[in-house]
Amino acid sequence: MSSERLRVGVIGAGVGAIHLASYAQIPEAEIIAVAGLDDDRVMRVAAEYKVPRTYREYEHLLAAPDIDAVSICMPNHLHAPVALAALAAGKHVLVEKPLARDAADAARIVDAAKGHDRVLMVSFDKRHRSDVIWIKQYxxxxxxxxxxxxxxxxxxxxxIPRLGSWFVSKQQAGGGPMVDLGVHVLDIAMFLMGEPRPLAVSASTYAEFGPRGQKGWGWGGRLAQFTDERLPYEVEDLASAFIRLEGGATLLLEASWATHSAASDDFGVTLYGSEGGVEMMVRNYTNVDTVRLFxxxxxxxxxxxxxxxAGNGHLEVIRRFVAAVREGTPAIPSAEDGLRRNQVIDAAYRSAAEGREIVI
Ligand SMILES: NC(=O)c1ccc[n+]([C@@H]2O[C@H](COP(=O)([O-])OP(=O)(O)OC[C@H]3O[C@@H](n4cnc5c(N)ncnc54)[C@H](O)[C@@H]3O)[C@@H](O)[C@H]2O)c1
Incomplete structure (x- = not known):
């Protein structure tokens, strides 16, 4: 085990701030730099977490020889190019979910990590919630x-995260709530079910509110200070997928940013077993009484x-990433898990577009 601290850089200052907050709590990690194009936010988080250096473009952070590992907390289409560049520069890499915009990009990242013999991990922080871990043990x-x-x-x-931003661009996000939110609960379900192989997917997608500029959390969002560009709404705002799994089990996956429904901001899983059932229902990110057993x-x-x-999923992800690099412990959630999630979501989007079941 190395006695050196892991020297990290965080690219992106949105959810990147949560990565900084987590690294700051881990004695084995030392935050060296944060990068981002949105100067105000970068300066704010740098001050809050006492980050010694800031960069605008990610290339400059990756060129720094005193950085061993990076968190990539950028729009989805940048996950692959930036991860490939980081791995080529010899850095270990933690990528925010989804691993990539699509499975082809995800596969390139997984291959590159093997080629460069670096740790690659994906930040499915919800999987490390204490209720999810408890259910897994149960x-x-x-x-x-x-x-x-x-x-x-x-x-x-x-x-809808931000109308007009990268989130609603097919090219930049890869899709709407299915790849943004659905990927979290797909990951939880597959983890809890013991990673059965997905065989086929039948899905439908709808865009009822986004194209009308409704039900957003605001316009343009946090990049508005340096771009007036407002991207057109190109992704779904609701998706539903029926997934056939090896061994005969099936999974129904639903994700939406906008509905006329009783939902607030709610996620969960329900598992039906031959000897018992379990339901996890998280309303508005609560950690209290989320699990029921039947x-x-x-x-x-x-x-x-x-x-x-209550636990802290992001802190646990980052703790595991630091340990994986320093001590060689397993990098979980693995990049392969991230790739498999992208494959299911690609199949769901294809199924919706073609109006038929897609065999994976
Ligand atoms: N696990 C979670 O709970 C969670 C929550 C939110 C977002 N995310 C994921 O994190 C990623 C980022 O989402 P976000 O909400 O923080 O987005 P965001 O738009 O708020 O932030 C993106 C950041 O990337 C930076 N960036 C973009 N291009 C850059 C470049 N060329 N060089 C340097 N920096 C650059 C921006 O300046 C910004 O700081 C997405 O993949 C999203 O899916 C995960």
Whole structure:
């Protein structure tokens, strides 16, 4: 085990601020630099987390020889080019979800990490929530028996991230809520189900509100100070996918940024097993009483609510990334997991476009 601290750079100052906050809590990590085009935000986060150096363009951060590892917290279309450049520069890489805009880009990143023998990890922070980890241990104890059906959702009533920004560009984001939010709960469901191989996907997508400029969290967003460009709305605002898994189980996946519904900003999974069921329901990012267990006790249907202490998913992701580089522990969630999620989502978008089931 190395006694040196891992010297890190964070590229992007949106969710990148959460990466900085997490590295700042890990004694084995030393924050060297943050990069971003939005000067105000970069300066603000640099001051808050006492970051010694700032850059605008990511290329300058990657050229710094005193940086061992980077977090890539940039628009989805930049994940692949920046990860490839970082790996080529000898850096270890943590990429925000989704691993890439699509599976082809994701595969290129995975190959490059192997070629350069660097750690590559994807930040599915929700997987490291304490309720998800608790459910995984419960399932692994055999309590659910055989899980044969699952539902996963992330639904918002009003929550298109930023109208006019990269989030609504097909070329830059890769898609709408399915690749933005659906990827989180797809990851949770596949993790909890033990990574069954996805066989086929049948999906539909809709864009009811975005094209009318409705149900956004604002216009243009945080880059507005240096660009007046407003990108047209090209992605879905609701997607639903039915996924057939090896072994016969199926998964219903729903994701939306905008609906007329009772949803607020809610995500969860439900697993139906031969011996028991479990539901995780997270409303507005709560950590309290999110899990319910279903079974029969003495022949009577019984619900239980385990009191699971709150955790911090991003902190756990970053702790694991630092440990993976310094100590060679497994980089989980792995880049291969990220690639598999991109493959399912690509198949969902193709299925919706072609109006038929797609075999993966
Ligand atoms: N896990 C989570 O909870 C979570 C939450 C939000 C976003 N994300 C993911 O993080 C990524 C970023 O999302 P965001 O909401 O922070 O986006 P954002 O638009 O708020 O921030 C993007 C950042 O990238 C920087 N950037 C863009 N081009 C650059 C360049 N050429 N050089 C240097 N910096 C550049 C911008 O200046 C900005 O600081 C996305 O992939 C998104 O899916 C994850």
């Amino acid at each position: 399932i692994d104890s055999g309590a659910l028996g055989r899980v044969y059906y699952a539902k996963a959702h992330w639904m918002r009533r009003t929550g 079974g029969d006790i003495n022949g009577v249907p019984t619900d239980l609510t385990p009191k699971i202490p």
